[in-house]
Amino acid sequence: MANDRNETIDLFRRFVIGNYKRYPVCLVRGEGSYVWDAEGKRYLDFFPGWGCDLLGHCPPRVVKAVQEQIAQLIHVPNTWYIEAQGLLAQALVDKLGYDAQCFFCNSGTEANEAVIKMARLNGRPGRYKIITMLNSFHGRTLGALSATGQPKYHQGLEPMLAGFNYAPFGDLEAVKKLIDSETCAIMVEPIQGEGGINLPPPGYLEGLRELADQHKLMLIFDEVQTGMGRTGTWYAFQNWPIQADAVTLAKALAGGVAAGGLVAKPQFAEKLVPGTHAATFGGNPIACRAALATIETIVADNLLERAVHLENLFRRRFEALKARCPLIQQIRVKGVMIGLELSCDGTPIVDQCIARQLLVNCTHGNVIRLLPALNLADDELHSGCDILEQVLLGHKP
Numbered sequence: 538m539a540n541d542r543n544e545t546i547d548l549f550r551r552f553v554i555g556n557y558k559r560y561p562v563c564l565v566r567g568e569g570s571y572v573w574d575a576e577g578k579r580y581l582d583f584f585p586g587w588g589c590d591l592l593g594h595c596p597p598r599v600v601k602a603v604q605e606q607i608a609q610l611i612h613v614p615n616t617w618y619i620e621a622q623g624l625l626a627q628a629l630v631d632k633l634g635y636d637a638q639c640f641f642c643n644s645g646t647e648a649n650e651a652v653i654k655m656a657r658l659n660g661r662p663g664r665y666k667i668i669t670m671l672n673s674f675h676g677r678t679l680g681a682l683s684a685t686g687q688p689k690y691h692q693g694l695e696p697m698l699a700g701f702n703y704a705p706f707g708d709l710e711a712v713k714k715l716i717d718s719e720t721c722a723i724m725v726e727p728i729q730g731e732g733g734i735n736l737p738p739p740g741y742l743e744g745l746r747e748l749a750d751q752h753k754l755m756l757i758f759d760e761v762q763t764g765m766g767r768t769g770t771w772y773a774f775q776n777w778p779i780q781a782d783a784v785t786l787a788k789a790l791a792g793g794v795a796a797g798g799l800v801a802k803p804q805f806a807e808k809l810v811p812g813t814h815a816a817t818f819g820g821n822p823i824a825c826r827a828a829l830a831t832i833e834t835i836v837a838d839n840l841l842e843r844a845v846h847l848e849n850l851f852r853r854r855f856e857a858l859k860a861r862c863p864l865i866q867q868i869r870v871k872g873v874m875i876g877l878e879l880s881c882d883g884t885p886i887v888d889q890c891i892a893r894q895l896l897v898n899c900t901h902g903n904v905i906r907l908l909p910a911l912n913l914a915d916d917e918l919h920s921g922c923d924i925l926e927q928v929l930l931g932h933k934p
């Protein structure tokens with residue numbers, strides 16, 4: 538295999554479609570919150586796997602489970618029973634705390650496609666509209682993209698799927714105004730991720746629950762980014778005293794192995810009868826074993842508690858920094874979901890952090906987004922924050 542960075546980049550230039558903006562770094566290995574490039578340079582990763590590597594890179598229990606499973610049975614379709622899929626569904630329902638059933642797929646956008654179908658099937662006859670939020674992000678396939686309340690992602694791809702109406706995130710009155718006799722569901726990220734780590738205002742999610750109950754709508758939480766303990770609870774909506782009718786998951790579900798899932802109350806789950814939906818690779822033995830090992834790790838290592846501990850450390854660090862750094866407009870933190878809203882473009886900040894061997898992300902133009910691992914060590918947290926601090930204090934926009 539070509540191992541030289543320039544050779545790899547050249548392969549991409551010639552043979553890989555250029556739909557991603559990539560940094561000129563070729564990563565070859567990862568362990569915990571560190572990754573190494575082809576030249577052996579080590580980076581501290583505050584954005585591991587774009588939120589998928591919630592346990593860091595190559596978490597040992599996940600590696601072991603995948604290694605065992607891959608030698609035993611790689612893939613069989615959903616025409617057969619697979620013990621690991623049953624156990625995973627049981628574990629996800631157990632974490633939910635009330636009756637539900639699961640469907641499995643391979644990504645967040647697929648999980649949202651499944652729940653959109655479920656909401657429409659449940660709304661029959663006559664109800665098919667779904668209210669989603671401005672600045673939301675639900676995925677790139679055309680159904681989930683239509684649900685995404687960001688016109689910039691629709692550009693050039695119109696017409697979008699009919700039936701999505703968008704309300705500003707946090708505005709209950711706007712949601713109320715959009716409900717009509719054809720509305721079947723409300724779909725929302727409990728904390729907006731891609732939209733800039735936007736926390737819901739007090740009473741908002743409870744208010745959506747009330748509206749959904751009043752109008753017999755499904756309340757769907759897209760927890761693709763927030764789920765699996767990232768915010769200190771298994772599902773982020775559990776930070777509030779409400780129940781979801783359906784939750785979608787992906788990213789961290791299987792510790793970095795591709796997996797997506799939908800967990801829904803039985804009266805909605807029963808709408809997906811044979812013939813309505815499927816995913817060939819969904820719920821495959823490798824992904825399910827990886828997801829079970831992920832859950833086992835979160836429990837065994839008390840990582841829900843650790844999310845709260847890391848939240849407090851990050852908040853303290855960044856609040857102290859904000860007092861000295863006029864670029865920081867707002868700090869938004871819940872568990873290990875961190876957004877620093879800047880008064881300037883965040884792109885050069887990301888570039889300068891990479892040059893100093895710290896990986897971070899910028900979303901929404903001016904929000905530095907960190908989605909670090911739940912098992913990030915305190916000293917790793919502080920070394921990364923030191924780098925980010927130096928970069929932010931030294932930056933002259």
Ligand SMILES: Cc1ncc(COP(=O)(O)O)c(C=O)c1O
Nearest residue numbers: 644645646674675676761762787
């Ligand atoms: C909240 C949310 N939903 C859906 C998606 C789409 O997930 P995927 O890229 O796995 O399709 C994302 C991806 O960032 C997301 O953050």
